[in-house]
Amino acid sequence: xxxxxxxxxxxxxxxxxxxxxxxxxxxxxxxxxxxxxxxxxxxxxxxxxxxxxxxxxxxxxxxxxxxxxxxxxxxxxxxxxxxxxxxxxxxxxxxxxxxxxxxxxxxxxxxxxxxxxxxxxxxxxxxxxxxxxxxxxxxxxxxxxxxxxxxxxxxxxxxxxxxxxxxxxxxxxxxxxxxxxxxxxxxxxxxxxxxxxxxxxxxxx
Amino acid sequence: xxxxxxxxxxxxxxxxxxxxxxxxxxxxxxxxxxxxxxxxxxxxxxxxxxxxxxxxxxxxxxxxxxxxxxxxxxxxxxxxxxxxxxxxxxxxxxxxxxxxxxxxxxxxxxxxxxxxxxxxxxxxxxxxxxxxxxxxxxxxxxxxxxxxxxxxxxxxxxxxxxxxxxxxxxxxxxxxxxxxxxxxxxxxxxxxxxxxxxxxxxxxxxxxxxxxxxxxxxxxxxxxxxxxxxxxxxxxxxxxxxxxxxxxxxxxxxxxxxxxxxxxxxxxxxxxxxxxxxxxxxxxxxxxxxxxxxxxxxxxxxxxxxxxxxxxxxxxxxxxxxxxxxxxxxxxxxxxxxxxxxxxxxxxxxxxxxxxxxxxxxxxxxxxxxxxxxxxxxxxxxxxxxxxxxxxxxxxxxxxxxxxxxxxxxxxxxxxxxxxxxxxxxxxxxxxxxxxxxxxxxxxxxxxxxxxxxxxxxxxxxxxxxxxxxxxxxxxxxxxxxxxxxxxxxxxxxxxxxxxxxxxxxxxxxxxxxxxxxxxxxxxxxxxxxxxxxxxxx
Numbered sequence: 183x184x185x186x187x188x189x190x191x192x193x194x195x196x197x198x199x200x201x202x203x204x205x206x207x208x209x210x211x212x213x214x215x216x217x218x219x220x221x222x223x224x225x226x227x228x229x230x231x232x233x234x235x236x237x238x239x240x241x242x243x244x245x246x247x248x249x250x251x252x253x254x255x256x257x258x259x260x261x262x263x264x265x266x267x268x269x270x271x272x273x274x275x276x277x278x279x280x281x282x283x284x285x286x287x288x289x290x291x292x293x294x295x296x297x298x299x300x301x302x303x304x305x306x307x308x309x310x311x312x313x314x315x316x317x318x319x320x321x322x323x324x325x326x327x328x329x330x331x332x333x334x335x336x337x338x339x340x341x342x343x344x345x346x347x348x349x350x351x352x353x354x355x356x357x358x359x360x361x362x363x364x365x366x367x368x369x370x371x372x373x374x375x376x377x378x379x380x381x382x383x384x385x386x387x
Numbered sequence: 388x389x390x391x392x393x394x395x396x397x398x399x400x401x402x403x404x405x406x407x408x409x410x411x412x413x414x415x416x417x418x419x420x421x422x423x424x425x426x427x428x429x430x431x432x433x434x435x436x437x438x439x440x441x442x443x444x445x446x447x448x449x450x451x452x453x454x455x456x457x458x459x460x461x462x463x464x465x466x467x468x469x470x471x472x473x474x475x476x477x478x479x480x481x482x483x484x485x486x487x488x489x490x491x492x493x494x495x496x497x498x499x500x501x502x503x504x505x506x507x508x509x510x511x512x513x514x515x516x517x518x519x520x521x522x523x524x525x526x527x528x529x530x531x532x533x534x535x536x537x538x539x540x541x542x543x544x545x546x547x548x549x550x551x552x553x554x555x556x557x558x559x560x561x562x563x564x565x566x567x568x569x570x571x572x573x574x575x576x577x578x579x580x581x582x583x584x585x586x587x588x589x590x591x592x593x594x595x596x597x598x599x600x601x602x603x604x605x606x607x608x609x610x611x612x613x614x615x616x617x618x619x620x621x622x623x624x625x626x627x628x629x630x631x632x633x634x635x636x637x638x639x640x641x642x643x644x645x646x647x648x649x650x651x652x653x654x655x656x657x658x659x660x661x662x663x664x665x666x667x668x669x670x671x672x673x674x675x676x677x678x679x680x681x682x683x684x685x686x687x688x689x690x691x692x693x694x695x696x697x698x699x700x701x702x703x704x705x706x707x708x709x710x711x712x713x714x715x716x717x718x719x720x721x722x723x724x725x726x727x728x729x730x731x732x733x734x735x736x737x738x739x740x741x742x743x744x745x746x747x748x749x750x751x752x753x754x755x756x757x758x759x760x761x762x763x764x765x766x767x768x769x770x771x772x773x774x775x776x777x778x779x780x781x782x783x784x785x786x787x788x789x790x791x792x793x794x795x796x797x798x799x800x801x802x803x804x805x806x807x808x809x810x811x812x813x814x815x816x817x818x819x820x821x822x823x824x825x826x827x828x829x830x831x832x833x834x835x836x837x838x839x840x841x842x843x844x845x846x847x848x849x850x851x852x853x854x855x856x857x858x859x860x861x862x863x864x865x866x867x868x869x870x871x872x873x874x875x876x877x878x879x880x881x882x883x884x885x886x887x888x889x890x891x892x893x894x895x896x897x898x899x900x901x902x903x904x905x906x907x908x909x910x911x912x913x914x915x916x917x918x919x920x921x922x923x924x925x
């Protein structure tokens with residue numbers, strides 16, 4: 183099977199995708215309409231939470247008599263560094279392959295993407311590096327920007343990264359022999375059916 | 388020059404691990420005190436604090452400590468006496484020596500020697516390893532034996548010398564005996580190593596060596612198996628820290644009582660447990676934990692330090708890039724094995740992202756960092772890169788020192804049982820003035836329900852005779868219990884040392900309070916109160 187076909191199949195069987203048809207489909211649009219407000223709030227919040235820095239500075243400057251160290255180590259650049267790491271955390275595999283957001287945008291008590299695809303997606307990333315396909319890696323790195331900049335722990339904004347993981351999974355699978363491809367995909371479809379019924383059970387209990 | 392590099396790295400490691408060793412962390416923890424006193428007891432009587440002769444698991448406060456650290460501490464107690472320095476010295480020393488064997492291991496794994504030395508430097512100044520090396524943590528000892536064992540195993544693969552095989556088995560076994568995490572990690576890791584090197588082991592040729600090796604292994608394994616099946620030593624610890632104790636998991640489980648078949652199939656306990664465990668396991672692969680706040684030196688939300696320095700992020704990514712592209716398949720596979728197994732043991736326990744339980748993960752990072760350096764050395768802009776790296780590294784190191792020396796003690800002096808040392812020293816000096824010293828086991832500023840083990844500190848700092856203690860289970864002139872002011876205050880000529888929680892609503896005159904100790908965040912820790920002397924003494 184070609185990457186394209188596998189990719190589409192993986193999207194269709196992924197819980198985060200079909201869940202959108204179970205919940206109210208207009209929710210995603212409501213969220214997107216609100217996104218300018220979310221972005222504004224996120225940007226303005228970056229430099230507001232400085233109380234901890236002030237406390238450390240105060241400790242250093244008054245108790246330990248080290249005013250220079252206090253200013254050198256604890257300042258707003260530290261907040262920017264933190265933000266950079268929070269940005270990278272948008273790629274955290276746990277979010278996509280295990281926990282989800284825990285909100286209405288994700289199916290409850292199951293993973294947004296079938297867990298068994300996790301090692302395959304990472305093998306796909308390694309293969310992309312090996313084949314120097316850095317454009318796709320870069321797209322992956324950028325994919326969580328929307329989720330970060332809106333400051334919302336919502337799958338509606340993080341789904342581009344989910345698509346990236348699905349693509350790398352499809353990329354890896356496309357290198358497998360047809361026999362193993364079919365076996366794995368059949369297994370994945372059965373597992374996704376299991377997840378579908380599990381969600382059904384949880385909703386109705 | 389090259390021959391001086393290892394001693395220099397060792398020296399750097401020693402500086403970071405021995406500088407003001409007794410001052411940071413701010414106080415001996417309960418575990419350290421127990422290790423120190425049990426080592427003292429073994430030295431003086433050959434028995435632990437419970438009177439058991441040369442035990443293989445130290446019951447201590449009921450947590451059954453692994454024995455290696457206690458026995459390693461014995462010679463240092465013999466030389467330096469029962470002191471904080473002697474207690475912390477073995478871990479600091481083995482932590483420093485780990486750097487030497489890590490470099491040797493990396494070279495054995497065919498990493499460029501320059502990159503291996505860089506990785507040695509990286510480990511010698513790594514907060515993750517420095518902190519735990521400074522406080523007599525068993526995990527540091529276990530890691531030392533694990534790294535050394537791996538180095539010796541690969542040496543054996545290369546030269547098939549029986550000595551290397553035996554010492555490797557001894558090291559792996561000591562690693563298992565040293566710390567709980569390694570009990571799961573080492574067996575899986577060694578099986579993985581044997582599998583990876585299977586083509587280089589001619590099992591027919593080395594049959595004799597393997598039989599001897601198995602005999603050596605049995606010397607360590609049989610007592611362990613006996614301990615596992617016939618005593619509570621290993622099971623107790625596993626049960627106390629088990630993932631099943633987490634309420635989020637135990638509440639979700641059906642415990643075999645399913646309502647119907649649908650429940651049995653789609654909400655099975657095995658699936659729920661697997662999903663829960665997986666979340667904990669994947670939690671370790673988290674940029675925030677690794678680069679920002681994994682060390683938990685300060686409270687959540689405050690500036691913190693990751694398990695590796697932030698400046699290492701580009702080197703780390705380059706290392707992954709190099710490994711993926713590398714033709715050294717064995718190196719790739721060993722790194723992957725170590726990287727995936729590293730947080731495994733920790734993920735089966737109840738705390739989230741535990742840097743101590745995942746200490747066994749360090750060598751995986753070391754290999755990736757070494758590969759990153761190897762890649763840097765191939766860059767055209769390597770000089771600029773390295774200069775910038777070392778400038779930012781220096782800032783990172785100074786930042787770590789600031790957090791570690793100035794900020795962390797203010798946040799977590801309580802966590803290190805700060806105050807018990809001061810109590811013990813005061814009580815020992817003044818015990819002749821009182822008929823009895825009553826010390827409350829209520830401890831901390833969070834609430835009245837937390838307790839500590841003050842008796843351990845009295846044993847340690849007052850150098851109590853171990854034989855007397857394990858025979859009577861009492862310390863003369865001392866008693867330890869929660870203070871009931873109404874009754875305890877009526878006893879004449881007593882010194883009551885208590886947490887403020889125990890006497891919150893009691894009427895105590897200022898004259899009776901002779902001393903106060905605060906935690907380093909200025910919250911009240913202990914109050915020393917005297918009761919009235921009786922008429923006879925007057």
